[in-house]
């Protein structure tokens with residue numbers, strides 16, 4: 001018997017467990033994997049407003065600004081009281097993590113004209129973290145990964161340092177952590193939550209009796225059936241996942257089974273990543289042309305490198321849910337001489353130019369790959385053939401686009417004339433992009449105290465939930481994650497703290 005069982009040992013679960021323990025509760029945490037941190041250990045940083053880091057800024061973003069931005073972006077479909085509670089918690093969560101030993105630096109690199117990046121608090125790589133070979137990571141990354149204060153495979157993985165510190169803190173506060181233990185079912189007694197049934201790695205079933213449960217099991221990106229039923233996407237056919245941590249929606253199903261109301265759900269949608277820095281930068285420039293499988297334009301290319309969620313949403317509407325980003329030798333020369341317009345914050349300071357040698361080497365390497373998404377051609381006809389788009393439609397699209405470039409007016413999507421460079425000079429380069437996701441967001445309906453609500457909108461006594469499995473706010477507009485840079489982890493940590501505090505309060509009322 002314990003006071004509280006937390007299900008899920010990542011950002012939301014750890015924040016909930018530590019907070020509940022700090023508030024005097026006896027806590028057991030169950031994590032199905034052999035490691036802690038779920039996908040939260042693959043990230044870079046956390047959104048917060050009114051933290052001590054922002055006081056030095058000329059135009060700091062305030063809590064009221066963040067609240068307004070979130071509510072306007074979700075058209076007030078998100079729960080306003082929950083959003084307010086999340087936003088209000090932001091500065092103290094940064095302080096709370098700092099007191100634990102997590103260090104931050106403000107993300108002050110220009111990322112995109114569309115995002116308020118200075119809310120981003122990057123976790124400092126103050127320790128070396130080794131992610132063993134058998135631990136699932138970002139798609140395409142295998143083997144042992146060392147996150148060191150100097151270098152990482154990518155800039156991702158900074159948050160692994162935070163997860164390590166939070167896990168240590170949880171243990172210090174007496175949280176009993178069981179990894180390799182998968183929660184299966186909630187136990188109810190007289191309408192209240194009274195326990196969790198779980199299974200360990202050896203297949204042994206165990207029941208932990210408790211007074212409250214906090215569900216923090218993340219999304220359901222690897223659950224084919226749920227994905228199809230609740231989002232319409234078919235895993236493997238029209239969408240992929242960018243990491244290998246298996247998230248099956250267990251907690252969402254467990255909550256629904258005891259009467260929890262469904263809340264909006266969606267994949268945390270992005271455009272499938274373009275491999276290597278050189279190609280990623282080159283193809284993410286607003287000078288490029290984007291066409292769908294039919295050979296038609298469907299987006300203002302200014303979105304390239306500026307708002308990849310908008311690009312992903314637009315791709316989701318297209319045939320085969322894919323797009324081709326195209327440039328020619330003239331645009332390539334422009335990138336070599338004038339430099340890039342958009343620079344990914346992951347890689348380099350702004351205004352870097354295309355490195356011809358590196359680009360050619362990468363292109364050569366990638367072209368040899370079977371099913372390469374990169375196409376190179378000496379004519380538009382050849383390119384259309386390689387992309388398998390209708391030649392006549394594609395030629396018309398390019399002719400029309402080149403006319404827009406000559407007249408300086410994009411009559412279709414009103415692209416900024418600055419970015420209108422015609423596509424006419426061989427060689428032609430195209431990259432095929434599809435859809436990918438970080439995870440899914442939403443599923444369990446909660447209120448501003450992170451209490452789970454039933455279908456009558458009443459609280460299910462003793463049941464709390466936090467993090468991605470409750471994050472319907474992002475299902476309404478996933479751009480929010482970049483608008484307030486780092487807001488997914490921010491939501492997970494803050495709702496986790498709210499759940500932990502309120503669950504600890506609740507069990508005191510039972511004594």
Ligand SMILES: Cc1cc2nc3c(=O)[nH]c(=O)nc-3n(C[C@H](O)[C@H](O)[C@H](O)COP(=O)(O)OP(=O)(O)OC[C@H]3O[C@@H](n4cnc5c(N)ncnc54)[C@H](O)[C@@H]3O)c2cc1C
Pocket residue numbers: 007008009010011012013030031032033036037038039040041042043044045046047138156181182183184216217218219242243246247248249250251438439466467468469485486487488489490492
């Ligand atoms: C590559 C990558 C980079 C990212 N970078 C950022 C970033 O920089 N900033 C940002 O804000 N967001 C980022 N995100 C998103 C962010 O990581 C998630 O929103 C966040 O991790 C959600 O936390 P969570 O605790 O709700 O869920 P998760 O991190 O998904 O964790 C859920 C946990 O529950 C466990 N679990 C599931 N089922 C069970 C069960 N039945 N029993 C026991 N345990 C179970 C899982 O194993 C997992 O550990 C990134 C995501 C990815 C994939």
